[in-house]
Amino acid sequence: MKKIIFFSFTLVVFLVCCKTTSKTTTVTTETKPVITEAEETYAKGKWADATKESLTEGYNLFITNCGKCHAFPNVKMHGEQKLGFIVPSMAKVQAKLTEAQGELILRYMLTKKNVTP
Numbered sequence: 001m002k003k004i005i006f007f008s009f010t011l012v013v014f015l016v017c018c019k020t021t022s023k024t025t026t027v028t029t030e031t032k033p034v035i036t037e038a039e040e041t042y043a044k045g046k047w048a049d050a051t052k053e054s055l056t057e058g059y060n061l062f063i064t065n066c067g068k069c070h071a072f073p074n075v076k077m078h079g080e081q082k083l084g085f086i087v088p089s090m091a092k093v094q095a096k097l098t099e100a101q102g103e104l105i106l107r108y109m110l111t112k113k114n115v116t117p
Contacts, residue, residue: 083110
């Protein structure tokens with residue numbers, strides 16, 4: 001039953017994201033979020049190859065691709081498993097990003113979820 005609810009929710013999110021709108025959005029492609037020392041330390045502890053630059057790249061990929069339809073979500077409200085399922089699938093299917101690019105977005109989001117107050 002939980003699987004049915006989870007996949008139903010995912011399908012609804014997917015369909016809502018596919019909805020075409022006539023709203024025009026201006027997106028800045030070169031932004032630099034402030035990656036704190038605590039965030040960098042957390043990311044390096046979780047992923048050996050994580051750097052401030054890779055976290056910044058994840059943020060920029062979100063802004064330039066996902067940000068066309070989404071504001072940055074309140075990641076504290078979503079579990080890691082849920083984010084780990086939705087982010088890579090949307091990155092691949094909706095944004096047409098590579099698996100590596102989807103992983104950078106996910107790492108940035110998980111770092112923000114686990115470190116940012």
